[in-house]
Amino acid sequence: MIVENLSRIRHAIGDRSCELVAVSKQQPDALIDEALASGLRVFGENRVQEAYTHWEKRRLLFPDLKLHLIGPLQSNKAEDAVALFDMIHSVDRPKIALALGEAMRKRGKSLPCFIQINTGNEPQKSGIGFDALADFLHFCRTEAKIEIIGLMCIPPVDDDPAIHFAAMQQAAKNHALPCLSMGMSNDYETAMQYGATHLRIGSALFARRMKG
Ligand SMILES: *Cc1c(COP(=O)(O)O)cnc(C)c1O
Numbered sequence: 001m002i003v004e005n006l007s008r009i010r011h012a013i014g015d016r017s018c019e020l021v022a023v024s025k026q027q028p029d030a031l032i033d034e035a036l037a038s039g040l041r042v043f044g045e046n047r048v049q050e051a052y053t054h055w056e057k058r059r060l061l062f063p064d065l066k067l068h069l070i071g072p073l074q075s076n077k078a079e080d081a082v083a084l085f086d087m088i089h090s091v092d093r094p095k096i097a098l099a100l101g102e103a104m105r106k107r108g109k110s111l112p113c114f115i116q117i118n119t120g121n122e123p124q125k126s127g128i129g130f131d132a133l134a135d136f137l138h139f140c141r142t143e144a145k146i147e148i149i150g151l152m153c154i155p156p157v158d159d160d161p162a163i164h165f166a167a168m169q170q171a172a173k174n175h176a177l178p179c180l181s182m183g184m185s186n187d188y189e190t191a192m193q194y195g196a197t198h199l200r201i202g203s204a205l206f207a208r209r210m211k212g
Helices: 001-012 029-037 048-055 075-084 094-107 130-144 160-172 188-193
Strands: 019-025 042-044 066-068 087-090 113-117 149-154 179-181 198-201
Touching: 001 019, 001 188, 001 198, 029 075, 029 149, 048 066, 048 075, 075 094, 087 094, 087 149, 094 130, 113 130, 130 160, 130 188, 149 160, 160 179, 160 188, 179 198, 188 198
Parallel strands: 019 042, 019 198, 042 066, 066 087, 087 113, 113 149, 149 179
Antiparallel strands: none
């Protein structure tokens, strides 16, 4: 039951000011509706097209809905992304930053964004290295003219996530960025110890748990 999963996660969050982004990618309609019925209003999707399928109609019924794009974006989808979403977690290259900035000005809608960091330098993952952060941040602000509020990462599955979260916390501090999008189903409690402000949680929220 989503309500039970949700109360367990909320209990872990406690009184921290940490936003729970419910990751609804690949979830059936019945569970998305169950999540809405349980009071959740902030959702994350990793693909623009699937997000439209899930949310285009539902957002008319729930005006307080907030949608976060957490997956990689192609520049030809920037306008669709800006039209649907309220926040972007996955800005990772100049072309995307420029396309987002242009789409935001066109629609008169400004979306706070995160820069995605590939903390483990994994070739299959999106994101920039910490060494490129200062230049890219400057580019986003001065050339693309988009608002960067923080950093996002997905740590390598086989590493201790704490090392990656600690490096993220330090980088955010160095650049005076207030937000950190980190922590998923298996590591969100660790992420909170390192200052996570946005948890992206899918399976721990939507999965049916075995009764022991
Ligand atoms: C799927 C996904 C999540 C949620 O993962 P869970 O382990 O199911 O909580 C978080 N962030 C991103 C970018 C994702 O693609």
